[in-house]
Amino acid sequence: MSKFIQLHVLTSYPASNLNRDDLGSPKRVVMGNTTRLRVSSQCLKRAWRTSDIFQNLGSEHMGVRTKEMGRHIFTALTKGCTLQDVLAGKAASGHAMLEEKEAVAIARTIAGVFGKNKSAYDPKKDVDTDDSRRKLLESLEIEQLAHFSQEEIAAISAQVEACRQNRKAPEEKQVNLLRTNIKAVDIAMFGRMLAAEKDYNMDAAVQVAHAMTVHAVTVADDFFTAVDDLNRDDSGAGHMGVSEFGAGVFYLYLCIDRDLLQQNLQDDAELTNRALTALLQAVAQVSPTGKQNSFGSHAYASYILAERGNEQPRNLSVAYLTGVNSKDDVLQDAITRLTDTRAHMNKAYGQKTECAELNILTGSGSLKDLAAFMVG
């Protein structure tokens, strides 16, 4: 199996300011003696890992966002039906029914992994007992909305059945597994360094380069004024400002160490494949959030070249060392240069890699095919 999977991605962003420096201008870099726009690696990763795609991990079924998982667990335990039945609104199906007290303890423990529990309901301290049922159920909720993927719901359901058998709440370690198995994918990919807690350190399995435009870019200034609607006397503006922006075709590069990713995911091959699919989707479809309200520059990748092999990975940015300077079709020129550079480089250095591509200009390839190639 191939060890390294490399992704070369071309994404065209219209006027935007995706990643700013301390003065608010778009980040830049000099490559081949000319200035390019840059989106830092950390900016890209943040956008990907906080996206809904990562939450659902490439699953075709969307998860749910709720505060109420605790009360559903409680209902499942006290009414003798499975969690899935409760969530689907079905009637009881003949499992063992637990005492309310036992069910509360189990529901609070499991829900507490996903968010902060609301304070426990104590009927003895409640003077107005009319509404005690509603209050009890509400106390089983968590404070904020939490996202539950389908896999997590299945894992919680299995945990609920185990607790029904034992009639007691699970150990902390067991419930923590509900999340760590599923959710540590972003850390498995992008790593973690905590000087204080060495056990939680993990070397990133995915290397992400700073994205740069394939051509020279001059950052433009937008001088703007805002009108004071109620001002009738003064002819001046209510506010004046300058905002900087730029546009361009960006080259993004990622290198995935597939073995390390699987190792970081406790050797779960299936989860590794889902993680790869989710990463590809996020890379192709998720834009950094910077100034999106001002520029609405959400863009999907126009071209993706995926390579897999065991030889030393290399970024293909040298294709753009001399900036693309095309009057007609910057994107087409960028694609041609990328594929040519790959061929020349492989020839010069005697490397061989298998590849697959997605090309929006010709309509060839799809994310699904690319994902299948990556999973290999």
Next chain:
Amino acid sequence: MAQYLTFQLYGPLQAYGTVAVGAIRPTATMPTRSAVIGLLAAALGIRRDEEARLAELHKAYGMAVREHSPGKVLLDYHTIQAPGTRGKRQLFCRRDELLLTEPNTILSRREYLMDALFTVCLWQRSDSAPHTLQQLAQALKTPHWTLWLGRKSCPPALPLAPQVGEHATPQAALAAYLVYEPVSATLRHSDPYRIHMDADELLESDGLPDAEGLPDLPADLGDLDDLADLGDLADAAGGMEMHRDMPLHHGRRQFAKRPVRVLLVSRVADSAHHAEMPADAEVSYVDK
């Protein structure tokens, strides 16, 4: 004549961390010893916590680095969102930390080198080196882990293209290595160019930190606080610098100072004489 391993280092961004205290994370202008040995370790599959094997690598190979294109320094403004108060909740992923807590933002300024190109030359200091130069070259061609140029976000943009050959001196080995022309031709060259070379052959009597001596800072190296302490050695060698890039302990990030010989070589002299000329003839030393 001796055997030398040479390879090229190019990426649009590179970063070779030096002493970094607090928010500013500077880069050296040439690859550091710790970066090059780290690259070898990644290629060989030596983990960060294998202190003994890493120390062995450091001890076994001498190093010289040649600058083709010095590049420019980029100062990147970087914000980090550290998780805020999380109460008793355990947060399992970065997404939760970012979205469910009020983050405390930490500012960091990170330096990178842009448009820089270097070649590296390594040689065995003794016959008992853990890997032959050929084995190192093979590891760089099919590395165990991904390689990067100082920071993970700085992937190499050319194969390292390692070569092993017989040469008279490290300078001659570096001069004989042909970097990838299409890239080299596009970048600004430095003339004269710098070579940073391990000065350990000059300091043999003083001894370098040995593997068993970890992690204490050897007194003889630690005392070399400035160039004046090098005394006669500095006079004999011309340009000498002290670089704090000799790892003593990776886990604790302790580094010892390393005496480095700095040579300035004129490109004209270099191309006129070609590879195998006695290197000293074409070398002018830095004024110190």
